[in-house]
Amino acid sequence: MKVAVADVGTNSSHLLLAEGGLAGGAYRVLDSLKDRTRLGECLDAAGLLTPEGEDRLASALLRFRELSGAAGIPELRVYATSALREAPNGPQVAARMRERTGVYPVIISGEREGQLTYLGAAHSVEFGADNVLLDLGGGSLEFARGGREGAADVLSLPLGAIRMTRAFLAQTPAGRKAVAAVGDHVRSLLAPHAERFRVGPQTRVTLSSGTAEAAATAISAARGHEGGHVNGVSFSVGDLARLLEQARAARPAARARIPGFERRADTIVAGLAVLHAALDMLGATQVTVSEGALREGMLIEELAQFQSYSGGLSVRQRSVLTTAERFGANLAHAAQVAALAQGLLERLAAAGEGFPGEASSLLRAAAALHESGLIVSVSSHHKHSAYLIRHADLRGFSPREQELIAQVARYHRRSPPKPSHGEFMALPAADRTLVSRLAAVLRVADGLDRAHSAAARLGELRREGRGWALELHGATPLDLLGAREKADLWAREFGPLTLRVAAEGGA
Structure with a gap:
């Protein structure tokens, strides 16, 4: 299975292409691309x-x-x-991106x-029983604590570097008082959570x-180890303090010549100051750098979800998956739709709606193959x-079952079943x-x-009057719009459906 993931940050956007399904759940990177979008430069006075x-x-x-x-x-x-998360027009921008590019940035x-960043880092460097991760972007600083696998x-x-x-x-050059002010600001925001x-x-x-x-590259160069990857490079918080002072005192041209600082000379002082103040306040003395971050976490999560989905298939469902692959179907989308459909069916049955025993298998197959016609x-x-x-x-499917799968998939969009449909x-x-x-x-x-x-x-599905109320977690505005637009047949068969989004934690 091949996967493409990308993250859009305040400073840059990154694409990662990889192939999963290797021994031990490993993946192979096929290609990557970085685009210095620098969206942080493109915010007006109102943050739009x-x-x-x-x-x-x-x-x-x-x-x-x-x-x-x-x-x-x-x-x-x-x-x-951060950039789109905090922009008041972020959701509207995301919707316009889908219209302009065919891609919807969630x-x-x-x-x-x-x-997700913790997940990516945990698969890039050695984690122990207790780990603290700091991930600094252009707009925000994330802290995560957890074990070997998850936060x-x-x-x-x-507290992002651009911000x-x-x-x-x-x-320029940055004065000591200004750098100290950054540190004080970091401590004031972190203090309630330290x-x-x-x-x-x-x-x-x-x-x-x-x-x-960049810090790992500069410190490694000072040690006489230039070039190459920095994944797993360790240094002390004292090393970071000395690098911060070197960067602070340097003129822009000289700062840009420090190994690793070439493309971030304008924000590196703030970035180093934020990291140093946070690490010092948390009592850290030694740190390790991970090249694995958000997009690697996205990749690992997507591959794991698909492997969990495919691993639970019966022999005949595996034949469906093979068919979907042959038709070039989007397997990640198929797996998600199949999981959602299965969850909805189970909730309906638990609420008293009757379905024959074959319903689950037929629905799962139709969900896996519903977009195969795109080929x-x-x-x-x-x-x-x-x-x-x-x-x-x-x-493994009888001719009758195969016909039912075909017809369920046929009605996943556009017109619902009607008397004028001969088949x-x-x-x-x-x-x-x-x-x-x-x-x-x-x-x-x-x-x-x-x-x-x-x-x-999916959250709880419960009867509400003559209809149903479905609680959802994590759904995007586009997902909600899509479900509401396609709930017409549900209303005809079961009664009107109301969607309610549960509040999510996090900033």
């Missing part, structure tokens, strides 16, 4: 992203989509962090960003981000999907009822991943 910023972002997303498409990866997953919370506590503070540069270090991330004798402290990598044409691809499924070799009316009455009810579930599940971000998670 300007048209220039939108143009920069659209240009990067188009390049990313072109590269991932050339690698044979049908879907590009993009997460946006805006994630600071907590979600920290969790248990995450905090996001508005602090603008607030305290607009003058005990949560206090470093103990056995705590391993890890840094990720461009600033951390023929985008237009009317639901009809092409039905045709391909009818003529596919789905091992639908040719089914026995009980099968028509089953197709219509399963298609109703599939339509809502597909709508809930309209952003193709696998962000939506």
